[in-house]
Amino acid sequence: MTTASTASTTAIADVKDGAARTARRAARRRTALVWAGRIALAAFVIGGWQLSTMWGIVDPFFYGQPSGIWKRLVELFQHGTQFGSFYQNIWTTIQEALAGFAVGAVTGVVFGVALGQSRYLSDVLGPYIKMVNAIPRIVLGSIFIVAFGIGVTPKILLAAVLVFFIVFFNAFQGVREVDRSVLANVRVLGASRMQITRHVVVPSALTWIIASLHSAFGFAIVGALVGEVLGAQSGLGLVIKTAQNNFDPNGVFATMLVIAVIVLGAEWLIGKLERRLLSWRPPAPTEANSL
Amino acid sequence: MASRNDVATSPGTGAADQADARIEISGLTKRFLTPAGEVFTALDGVSFTVEPGQFCAVVGPTGCGKSTTLSMVSGLDRPSEGSVRVGGREVEGITDGVSFMFQTDALLPWKTVLGNVLMGPVFRRVPKQQAQASARDWLRRVGLAGFEDRYPHQLSGGMRKRVAMAAALINEPRILIMDEPFGALDVQTKAIMSTELLSLWEQIRPSVIFITHDLDEAVALADRVVVMTSGPGSVKAVFDIDLPRPRGSVQEIRFQPRFIELQHQIWDTLREEVERAYALTAGGAA
Ligand SMILES: Nc1ncnc2c1ncn2[C@@H]1O[C@H](COP(=O)(O)OP(=O)(O)O)[C@@H](O)[C@H]1O
Ligand SMILES: [Mg+2]
Numbered sequence: 193m194t195t196a197s198t199a200s201t202t203a204i205a206d207v208k209d210g211a212a213r214t215a216r217r218a219a220r221r222r223t224a225l226v227w228a229g230r231i232a233l234a235a236f237v238i239g240g241w242q243l244s245t246m247w248g249i250v251d252p253f254f255y256g257q258p259s260g261i262w263k264r265l266v267e268l269f270q271h272g273t274q275f276g277s278f279y280q281n282i283w284t285t286i287q288e289a290l291a292g293f294a295v296g297a298v299t300g301v302v303f304g305v306a307l308g309q310s311r312y313l314s315d316v317l318g319p320y321i322k323m324v325n326a327i328p329r330i331v332l333g334s335i336f337i338v339a340f341g342i343g344v345t346p347k348i349l350l351a352a353v354l355v356f357f358i359v360f361f362n363a364f365q366g367v368r369e370v371d372r373s374v375l376a377n378v379r380v381l382g383a384s385r386m387q388i389t390r391h392v393v394v395p396s397a398l399t400w401i402i403a404s405l406h407s408a409f410g411f412a413i414v415g416a417l418v419g420e421v422l423g424a425q426s427g428l429g430l431v432i433k434t435a436q437n438n439f440d441p442n443g444v445f446a447t448m449l450v451i452a453v454i455v456l457g458a459e460w461l462i463g464k465l466e467r468r469l470l471s472w473r474p475p476a477p478t479e480a481n482s483l
Numbered sequence: 484m485a486s487r488n489d490v491a492t493s494p495g496t497g498a499a500d501q502a503d504a505r506i507e508i509s510g511l512t513k514r515f516l517t518p519a520g521e522v523f524t525a526l527d528g529v530s531f532t533v534e535p536g537q538f539c540a541v542v543g544p545t546g547c548g549k550s551t552t553l554s555m556v557s558g559l560d561r562p563s564e565g566s567v568r569v570g571g572r573e574v575e576g577i578t579d580g581v582s583f584m585f586q587t588d589a590l591l592p593w594k595t596v597l598g599n600v601l602m603g604p605v606f607r608r609v610p611k612q613q614a615q616a617s618a619r620d621w622l623r624r625v626g627l628a629g630f631e632d633r634y635p636h637q638l639s640g641g642m643r644k645r646v647a648m649a650a651a652l653i654n655e656p657r658i659l660i661m662d663e664p665f666g667a668l669d670v671q672t673k674a675i676m677s678t679e680l681l682s683l684w685e686q687i688r689p690s691v692i693f694i695t696h697d698l699d700e701a702v703a704l705a706d707r708v709v710v711m712t713s714g715p716g717s718v719k720a721v722f723d724i725d726l727p728r729p730r731g732s733v734q735e736i737r738f739q740p741r742f743i744e745l746q747h748q749i750w751d752t753l754r755e756e757v758e759r760a761y762a763l764t765a766g767g768a769a
Binding site: 392470 | 554557558559577579581582583585586587588589590591592593594602603605606607634636637650654
């Protein structure tokens with residue numbers, strides 16, 4: 193009796209095991225296929241570019257050449273630029289972008305949460321914020337450079353302004369979307385205004401805020417680079433501008449590559465932060481590991 | 484901690500507290516401004532009293548203003564006319580000692596089960612250790628020991644309701660108001676939860692206003708059933724339920740002759756209103 197039931201349980205377990213193994217194999221095959229597709233696409237684009245410059249279909253003098261970009265990249269890292277080492281220029285841009293990102297994100301969250309909770313404040317400040325938002329903000333870079341010189345300050349400010357609006361609108365919207373019955377619940381439980389902000393409003397808006405941070409770091413880099421192109425003594429924007437003036441498309445592409453790596457790195461960090469802060473969220477259906 | 488244990492061992496609170504827990508609703512009227520700019524009367528002169536420690540159920544057709552009444556008892560909203568008095572004092576804003584269980588899920592999804600139950604004590608600045616101990620104790624009482632670290636989305640609907648119940652009761656309210664708390668649950672879970680609610684209520688004996696659309700539930704739980712008219716809401720009739728306490732299982736009380744008799748009486752009164760409300764909405768839809 194006991195042995196029979198044990199045997200049948202084992203049989204069921206075996207069947208389940210088998211099904212799990214098949215599902216896992218299918219998942220692995222799919223991953224392999226995806227990666228094969230990705231690599232093939234990259235090989236096609238980069239290889240096609242390389243070949244068409246070698247065969248003279250496009251002129252590498254204007255459009256660059258993958259092998260040339262690679263050579264230029266190695267050169268930049270080994271011999272630096274006319275404004276100090278390449279590393280130093282990279283560091284300048286990262287610093288400006290990070291500082292601008294921090295200033296913009298913090299002010300964006302503070303204003304978004306404050307205006308989202310106060311009808312009066314949002315009525316008073318709303319039109320002005322919309323007006324400033326309507327200005328093509330890159331133009332502010334020129335003003336900042338006139339006002340603050342060609343140091344890091346104008347770049348930080350420009351990056352901060354770009355980041356501010358993205359984060360602000362998201363934080364504002366997030367606060368407005370707070371669930372009404374959740375709010376009523378904590379009010380009845382005796383929460384003060386500060387406690388409501390801390391325990392309900394900010395965590396609820398956090399989903400929106402963090403979503404905005406992903407694109408916001410890209411904008412911080414744009415702000416820093418544009419500021420540097422407009423006038424600087426160091427930074428990747430300056431490297432790009434110099435390469436452009438020297439008819440060196442490979443130099444532009446090489447710097448671009450470095451910038452992309454920086455943004456992807458920041459994206460990865462923000463993704464980690466997101467998973468940490470929003471660990472309470474139910475996994476999205478695609479993330480759920482349903483076998 | 485000590486005071487909670489006292490309460491738990493001796494049902495019913497001291498005589499001084501008793502008078503504090505009377506709810507007097509008199510002439511309660513609420514008007515809303517519709518988007519079109521017209522005045523809509525949701526409640527018209529609602530009056531009834533809930534004695535200290537009494538369990539009062541309110542039934543009425545949907546849209547008759549039951550939730551609106553509760554929002555004014557809790558102080559979340561203000562009446563257009565009339566008043567709500569709790570313990571002789573007029574309600575103006577959130578009243579201390581009132582807990583609310585909502586119709587919809589009102590748990591914070593970013594807090595664990597323990598964190599959700601801890602909210603009341605945290606907001607009232609109870610020392611952390613004491614708060615934790617009492618939250619764990621309440622989770623045990625509602626049968627959720629071992630689920631402290633789960634998030635609400637990892638629980639079933641019934642378990643979420645238990646968390647909400649613990650979160651409402653941990654403040655040891657004088658007044659407990661509940662807006663169709665088990666309305667979204669399946670029949671079996673609902674019966675179990677109702678029985679558990681009764682036994683917890685018997686331990687701390689707050690005055691209760693319990694809204695439901697389930698007449699059986701109202702009769703099985705309550706000392707008094709208030710029937711409301713369809714919109715604008717007013718009180719149509721009040722029935723005293725003389726079924727003995729403790730009532731035990733909610734499923735079994737349904738078969739007692741006295742239960743059936745009361746149920747029929749109230750249904751006769753309520754049916755007319757439900758039909759009228761239905762005719763109104765059906766007419767509006769046609
Ligand atoms: N904030 C509001 N503005 C306008 N009308 C409202 C508002 N809240 C409730 N009402 C109306 O008041 C009536 C009573 O609502 P409610 O109290 O929720 O009914 P129920 O008895 O089903 O709980 C309904 O007709 C509803 O449309
Ligand atoms: Mg309602």
